[in-house]
Amino acid sequence: MKISKLVGERLKEVPAGVTAKSHSLLLRAGYIKQVANGIYSLYPAAQRVILKIENIIRQEMNGVDGQEVHLPVVMPREMWDKSGRYASIGSEMLRFKDRNDRDMLIGMTHEEAAVHLCQNTIKSYDQLPFMIYQIQTKFRDEARPRAGLLRVREFTMKDGYSFHTSHEDLNEYYDRVYGAYNRVFKRIGMKNVIAIKSDNGMMGGDASDEFQLLVEAGEDNIVICQHCGYKANMEIATAKKDEVSFTDEALNEIYTKDAKTIDELATLLKKDKKQFIKAVCYAISGEKDKVVVAFVRGDKEVNEAKLKKHLGVEDIAVTDISETGLVKGNIGCVGLEITNIKVFDKSLEGLTGMICGANKEEYHLGGVNLERDVKPSEYVDIIKVNEGDLCHECGAPIIIKKGIEVGNIFKLDTKYTKTMDMTISMPDGSKLHPIMGCYGIGIGRCLAGIVEESADEKGIVWPMAVAPWQIYLCPLRNDDAEIEKKADELYEKLSKNFEVLYDDRKTSAGMKLTDSELMGIPVRVVISPRSLSANQAEITIRESGEKIMVELDKLEETLSNLTKLN
Numbered sequence: 289m290k291i292s293k294l295v296g297e298r299l300k301e302v303p304a305g306v307t308a309k310s311h312s313l314l315l316r317a318g319y320i321k322q323v324a325n326g327i328y329s330l331y332p333a334a335q336r337v338i339l340k341i342e343n344i345i346r347q348e349m350n351g352v353d354g355q356e357v358h359l360p361v362v363m364p365r366e367m368w369d370k371s372g373r374y375a376s377i378g379s380e381m382l383r384f385k386d387r388n389d390r391d392m393l394i395g396m397t398h399e400e401a402a403v404h405l406c407q408n409t410i411k412s413y414d415q416l417p418f419m420i421y422q423i424q425t426k427f428r429d430e431a432r433p434r435a436g437l438l439r440v441r442e443f444t445m446k447d448g449y450s451f452h453t454s455h456e457d458l459n460e461y462y463d464r465v466y467g468a469y470n471r472v473f474k475r476i477g478m479k480n481v482i483a484i485k486s487d488n489g490m491m492g493g494d495a496s497d498e499f500q501l502l503v504e505a506g507e508d509n510i511v512i513c514q515h516c517g518y519k520a521n522m523e524i525a526t527a528k529k530d531e532v533s534f535t536d537e538a539l540n541e542i543y544t545k546d547a548k549t550i551d552e553l554a555t556l557l558k559k560d561k562k563q564f565i566k567a568v569c570y571a572i573s574g575e576k577d578k579v580v581v582a583f584v585r586g587d588k589e590v591n592e593a594k595l596k597k598h599l600g601v602e603d604i605a606v607t608d609i610s611e612t613g614l615v616k617g618n619i620g621c622v623g624l625e626i627t628n629i630k631v632f633d634k635s636l637e638g639l640t641g642m643i644c645g646a647n648k649e650e651y652h653l654g655g656v657n658l659e660r661d662v663k664p665s666e667y668v669d670i671i672k673v674n675e676g677d678l679c680h681e682c683g684a685p686i687i688i689k690k691g692i693e694v695g696n697i698f699k700l701d702t703k704y705t706k707t708m709d710m711t712i713s714m715p716d717g718s719k720l721h722p723i724m725g726c727y728g729i730g731i732g733r734c735l736a737g738i739v740e741e742s743a744d745e746k747g748i749v750w751p752m753a754v755a756p757w758q759i760y761l762c763p764l765r766n767d768d769a770e771i772e773k774k775a776d777e778l779y780e781k782l783s784k785n786f787e788v789l790y791d792d793r794k795t796s797a798g799m800k801l802t803d804s805e806l807m808g809i810p811v812r813v814v815i816s817p818r819s820l821s822a823n824q825a826e827i828t829i830r831e832s833g834e835k836i837m838v839e840l841d842k843l844e845e846t847l848s849n850l851t852k853l854n
Contacts, residue, residue, distance in 0.1 A: 289332075289757065289788070289789050289790065290779075290790045290792045291789055291790060291791045291792060291793060291803075292792050292793050294318070294332065294333070294789070295331055295332055296318030296319065296331035296332060296333055297318050298316065298317060298318050298803050298806060298807070299315065299316045299318075300316075301316075302315075302316065303315055303316075306436075307435075308434070308435035308436055308438060308505050308740075309505060309739065309740055309743055310435065310436055310437065310438065310505065310736040310737070310739035310740045310743070311435050311436030311437070311438070311736070313739055313743055313747055313748050313806070314334065314436060314437065314735075314736065314739060314748075315436070316747075316806060317333070317747060317748055317806045317807045317808070318331055318333060318807070319331055319333050319334035319337075320334055320436065320437065324441075325433050325441070326430055326433025326439070326440045326441035326442070327440065327441055327442045328436070328437060328440065328442075328732075332756075333756040333807065334735065334756070336756035336757070337735050337750070337754050337755070337756050338444065338731055338732070338735060340476075340753065340754040340755075341476050341731055341734055341735065341754055342423050342446070342731060344472055344475050344476055344753065344754075345423070345446050345472055345729060345731075346423070348468040348469075348471055348472050348475075349419075349421050349446070349448060349468065351468060352419065352461075352464045352465055352468050353418070353419060354419045354420070354421045354448055355418065355419065355420050355421070356420075356421055356422060356423075357405065357420045357421070357422050358422055358424065359395070359398045359401040359402065359405065359422055359424065360395070360401060361394060361395055361424070361425060361426070361427075362392055362393070362394055362395070363392065363393055363395055363400065363401060364390065364391070364392055364393075365383075365390075365391035365392065365393060367400045367401065367404055367708075368393060368400055370400070370707055370708045370709075371399070371400050371703070371704055371707045371708060372707060373400070374393070376602045377396075377602065378573055378602065378603050379429060379431075380396065380428050380429045380430065380431070381393055381394075381396055381428070381429070382394045382427055382429050394426075394427040395426055395427070396426050396427060396428040397426065397447065397728075398422070398424075398426075398447055398449075399449065399700070399703075399704045399724070399726060400704065400708065402420060402449035402704075403449075403704045403705055403708045403710050403724075404708070405420070406420070406451065406710065407708065407709075407710040410451065410710075410712060410722075411712060411713060412712055412713050413453050413712055413713065413714050413715060413720070415712070416451050416452055416453050416457075416712065416722060417450060417451060417452045417453070417457055417458075417461055418450065418451055419448055419449065419450035419451075419461070419465075419725075419727075420448065420449055421446060421447065421448030421449070421727070422446070422447060422448075423444065423445070423446045423731065424444065424445065424447075425442060425443070425444055426442070426443055426444075426445050427441060427442050427443075428441060428443070429441055434507075435505060435507075435736075436736060437732040437733060437735060437736035438505065438507075438692060438733060438736050438737070438740075439507065440732065443730060443731075443732050443733070444730075444731040444732055445728055445729065445730055445731060446727075446728065446729040446731060447726070447727065447728045448465075448726070448727040448728075449724060449725070449726055449727075450462075450465075450724065450725040450726075450727070451705075451722040451723070451724055452722060452723045452724070452725070453712070453714070453720060453722065453723070454723065455723060457723075458699060458723050458724075458725050459699075461725060462697065462699060462725050465697055465725070465727050466483065466497065466697060469483075469499055469695050469697065469727075469729070470483070470499075472695075472729065473499060473501075473694065473695070473734075475753055476734060476738065476751065476753055476754050477738055477742070477750075477751025477752075477753055477754060478501055478694070478734075478737065478738060478741060479741060479742075480501060480502040480503070480741060481499050481500065481501050481502075481694065482499070482500055482502060482510070482512075482519055482691075483497050483498070483499050483500075483519070484497065484498050484500055484510060484519040484520050484521055485497060485498075485519070485520045485521070485524060486498040486520070486521040486523065486524060486696065495698070495699040496696060496697065496698040496699065497696065497697050498521055498693050498695070498696045499693070499694050499695035499696065500521075500691030500692065500693055500694070501691060501692045501694050501737045501740070501741060502689050502690070502691050503690065503691070503692060503737065503740045503741050504690050504740075505690070505692065505740045506689075506690035506691040506692040507690070507692070508521060508522070508690070508691045508692070508693055509521075509522035509688050509689075509690065509691075510522070510688065510689045510690070510691040511525035511527075511673050511686055511687075511688055512686060512687050512688070512689060513679035513681065513682060513684055513686050513687075514684070514687065515679065515682050515684035516679060516681050516682035516684065518679050518680075518681050518682070518686075522591070522593075522672060522673060522688070523591065523593035523594070524593070524594070525673040526669055526673065526680045527673045527674075527677035527678055527679065527680055527686065528677070528678040528679065528680045528683055529634060529635065530677070530678065532562050532563075532585075532639070533639075533640070533641075534563050534639070534640060534641030534642065535640075535641045536640035536641050536655070536657055537640075537641055537654070537655040538655050539622070539653055539654070539655045539656065539661060540653070540654045540655050541646060541651050541652075541653060541654075542557070542643070542646075542651065542652045542653065542654050543650060543651060544556060544557070544618075544650060544651060544652045545650055546650070547617075548616065548617025548618070549617070550564050550566055550586040550587075553586075553643070553652065554586070557643070559643065560587075561586040561587040562585055562586060562587045563586065563641065563642060563643055564585070564586030564642065564643050564644070565583055565584075565585065565586065565620070565621060565636060565642050565643065565644035565645075565656065566583065566584050566585065566586050566588070567581050567582070567583055567619035567620070567621070567644070567645060568581070568582045568584070568590045568606065569581050569582075569606065569607050569609050569612075569614065569619070569627075570582065570592075570595070570604040570605060570606060570607055571604065571605055571607035572599065572601050572603075572604055573601065573602060573603035573604065573605065578628040578629060579607065579609065579612050579614070579626075579627045579628055579629070580595075580599065580604065580627070580628070580629040580630075580631065581614075581619060581621075581624070581627045581629070581630050581631070582595055582631045582633070582670055583621050583630065583631065583632050583633065583636060583644075584633040584635060584636070584670065584671050585633065585635040585636055585639075585671075588633065588635055588671040588672070588674075589671060589672045590633075590670055590671065590672070591670055591671055591672045592604060594668075594669060594670045594671075595631065595670045598631065598668050598670060599629070599631075612626060612627075613626045614626055614627065614647075615645065615647055615648060615649055617645070618645035618646060618647060618648060618649060618650070618651065618652065619644075619645045619647060620644035620645035620646055620647050620652070620653055620656075621644055621656070621658075621662050621664075622644060622646075622647075622653055622656060622661045622662060623647065624647060630664070631668060631670060632658075632662075632664040632666070632667050632668070633667065633668065633669065633670045633671050634667045634668065634669050634671075635671055636658055636664075636667065637658070637667040638658065638659065639657075639658050640655075640656075640657040640658070640660075641654075641655060641656070641657070642655075642656040642657075642658070643656065644656050673686065673688075674688075675687055675688045692733060692736075692737045692740065693730070693733075694729065694730055694733055694734050694737050695727075695728060695729040695730070696727075696728050697725065697726065697727045697728075698725065698726040698727075699725055700723075700724040700725060700726050701723055701724070702721040702722070702723055702724070703724075704724060705721040705722045705723075705724060706721045709721075710722060735754075738750070738751065738754065739808075742831075743808070746802075746805040746806065747805045747806035747807065747808055748806065748807060748808025749808050749810075749830055749831050750808040750809065750810055750830075751810075752810045752851060752853060753853055755787075755808070755809060755810050756787075756789070756807075756809070757787040757788060757789040757809050758786050758787045758788070758809070758810060758811060758847075758851045759782060759786050759787065759788045759789070759809065759810075759811045759812075759813055759847060759851070760788075760789050760791065760804045760807070760809035760811070760812045760813070761775065761778060761779055761782065761788050761789065761790045761791065761813050762791045762800050762801065762804055762812055762813065762814045762815075763775035763791070763792075763814075763815050763816070764797045764800070764814060764815070764816040764817075765797075765816060765817055766792065766793070766794045766795075767794055768817060770817075770820065771815060771816070771817060771820065774815060774820060775790070775792070775815060778813070778815070778825075778843075779792075781844075782813075782843075782844070782847070785844065785848070786847060786851060789807075789809055791803070791804070797816075801814075804830075805830065808830060809830060810829070810830050810831065810850075810851070811827060811828070811829060811830065811847065811850050811851065812827065812828040812830065813825050813826070813827055813843070813847070814826040814827075814828070819837070822837075823839060823840050823841075824837050824838060824839055824840060825837075825838055825840060825843055826838075827846065827847075827850070829850070
């Protein structure tokens with residue numbers, strides 16, 4: 289490819305409002321262009337990377353007996369009514385009516401379509417197990433798209449669905465895909481991907497694992513114990529309960545003036561934040577007449593994913609309590625009758641001498657004994673884990689790292705085959721709802737994740753396996769007829785065995801060298817009047833910066849070794 293004809297412009301400046309490294313570099317290097325908030329077009333360079341990632345994924349999915357299919361982007365409401373997700377998923381799913389006034393939707397995932405494809409086609413136990421997969425466009429109307437391709441609304445994803453007659457069979461296949469995913473991320477050049485336990489969320493089922501790329505740009509918090517190897521997403525991570533105790537005493541009212549927050553109260557009363565009971569109010573999506581009050585220890589934060597799972601709801605939101613009768617900043621768990629639902633975190637279990645709101649302005653209650661004054665029916669884990677908390681498995685301090693979720697796998701059980709009434713015949717004549725697994729990889733997010741992990745101060749650094757081109761042919765002094773002729777000859781020769789981006793522009797050496805580093809092509813070949821006079825070319829390895837002078841008659845052999853994949 290000649291760069292003079294390449295569609296996509298290299299930019300000197302970072303576009304306004306762009307902060308993420310991958311977003312900035314992909315825009316500047318001519319890989320992507322924004323169409324709308326969270327929606328991007330890919331220039332040819334990016335598309336070449338995407339195709340290489342997809343081909344690696346295809347090889348690994350075919351290697352675990354996957355069968356590639358193509359499912360529709362647009363689906364009718366009826367399909368999703370059967371699973372219950374048309375009503376349970378909120379505004380992130382784009383719904384519309386077609387010209388016949390029929391309710392339709394744009395798919396953000398394809399469990400329903402996968403079951404529909406196989407229903408009444410797969411009829412007998414001896415046709416199982418099998419896995420179908422696709423690589424396809426999806427749309428999720430994210431409320432806050434960010435960081436370019438890291439969190440978008442329209443995206444390309446590999447999603448696969450396996451069908452089994454037993455949990456044992458699913459478990460065995462799940463492990464095979466788990467191994468295939470590790471190979472995918474290694475082959476596309478990611479160095480710091482870990483698999484962690486995660487929350488199933490709207491997918492349902494009873495177990496799931498996420499594959500997280502550990503980089504500072506990540507928006508997920510990953511809890512890690514470096515002693516025993518425990519790893520989990522913050523959404524489900526647990527820590528060992530730290531024991532605290534305060535002197536038991538009788539209930540007493542405390543005048544707290546206009547102090548409302550835990551920090552304000554701790555300063556006013558000169559007490560440890562651990563001695564307070566914090567109240568956080570939520571509304572359940574679609575049930576705004578119900579108020580949920582979550583009570584946690586004052587030094588803890590509510591983990592909304594855990595709270596949603598406990599409540600069995602798809603979505604919750606911090607709510608305005610102005611019309612509920614609750615007193616903002618003074619909500620307490622003693623004698624509270626207004627709220628519909630109260631949830632108590634395990635951090636409060638057995639505590640005495642605590643302080644909570646008095647359910648009236650300017651007052652709090654001291655001496656609260658949970659078992660004597662409140663008698664919660666149960667305590668559940670609904671708090672976020674903090675760095676330095678103790679690992680619940682080995683007791684060592686945990687750390688928290690940032691990660692980008694690049695893939696996930698789920699054990700779905702029969703959530704979809706049962707609700708959509710897909711059955712197969714078993715040997716004894718009985719009917720069985722197949723047990724499903726689900727397997728996803730975000731293609732665009734992988735591309736951006738590679739940039740986040742590998743880029744340096746000069747630009748992108750592509751791994752050889754997914755680089756848009758292997759070689760950047762960079763003649764200096766194209767206005768020299770001899771240089772131009774030799775460069776053209778090399779381009780024709782090298783293009784027969786390598787993927788070559790030829791910088792044929794009659795522009796400055798500085799601009800060419802800068803663009804080569806910005807675009808991240810793994811190997812740069814420079815010819816100049818000086819090198820040509822010695823019958824040599826200068827090779828630069830993008831990742832290490834190493835420079836090698838090579839005789840022209842040995843150039844192809846050297847490039848073959850440098851571009852060879854492990």
